[in-house]
Amino acid sequence: MRILLVEDEPDMGATIKEILNREKYVVDWVQDGAEAWEYIQDRLADYSLAIFDWSLPGLTGLELCQRLRNRKNPLPILVLTAKDKIEDRVSGLDAGADDYLVKPFSIPELLARVRALQRRSPLLQPSRLQVDGLILDCGTRIAYWQSLEGQIREISLTNKEFQILEYLMKYPRQVIQSDRIRRQIWEINDYSYSNVVAAQVRRLRRKLASIDCNNIIETVPGLGYRLNPEP
Structure with a gap:
């Protein structure tokens, strides 16, 4: 399964990518929302899941969600953020995210949420x-x-x-x-x-x-x- 990871914090992005690679996922990691949108337009059919940080340079994670959903694209999206208020979670889900994970989070929880999206999505692999x-x-x-x-x-x-x-x-x-x-x-x-x-x-x-x-x-x-x- 190929994942697009958009995270502008170098340490966080490197850690997530390493963990996902260890779990046999192919990961393209970018640190800018505008660059991520270029990846999406060029290679959208290649991705089975996207993980967007909320606060990104160029385009925010929510703006990326909105652009995808405006195009009726069902790509599963997990949003990562330090915002933990109920209204923030609602905003993220309303923007088109399928799931929402508050920082700091544990790696086992991240992997569990990725697996849950994998089970739910028709875009992802059978077992x-x-x-x-x-x-x-x-x-x-x-x-x-x-x-x-x-x-x-x-x-x-x-x-x-x-x-x-x-x-x-x-x-x-x-x-x-x-x-x-x-x-x-x-x-x-x-x-x-x-x-x-x-x-x-x-x-x-x-x-x-x-x-x-x-x-x-x-x-x-x-x-x-x-x-x-x-x-």
Whole structure:
């Protein structure tokens, strides 16, 4: 799941990003509301959740909420703020926020609220994906392969391997361009060498082959990759 984090306090933003990364979320962190709006306009379809601080330079978190809702966009939004009066909470929710978290807050509470928005939102992931005999548990990050004879084998995946397989399983038998995979899975400010997707796919294929799940990821020359399981 990709999250847009907009927080202008460097220490707070870095801490939240680190925690979310540790929980396997892809996070784009910006510190200015106007810059965040540019991200939203360029990459809105890539995000599954937004976390906005209330007080931001450029555009406030509430203004970002209002702009999204004025465009009828259902992106789930969590607002962070030091304002704890009832009228402030009402203002935040009326502006379009789905949830509201008062600073200072605990990291477990932040993660619980992110998970709650994940459960409620139709934009976010199911807990389990299955394409023919290939099964992906989105909670444990474990892949399973069930053979025609009914034998089930499992393998743990790294974060990037999991994210690539998850993305391909969302669009089975469709060709997914390498650039599209990179755009979805790698953070904007990450440095990535040109064949980073190919390198990760090679590792993923080797792991899948180790559980007798062979040739399931097809390379389409000049285009990208396709999850193409045999029936």
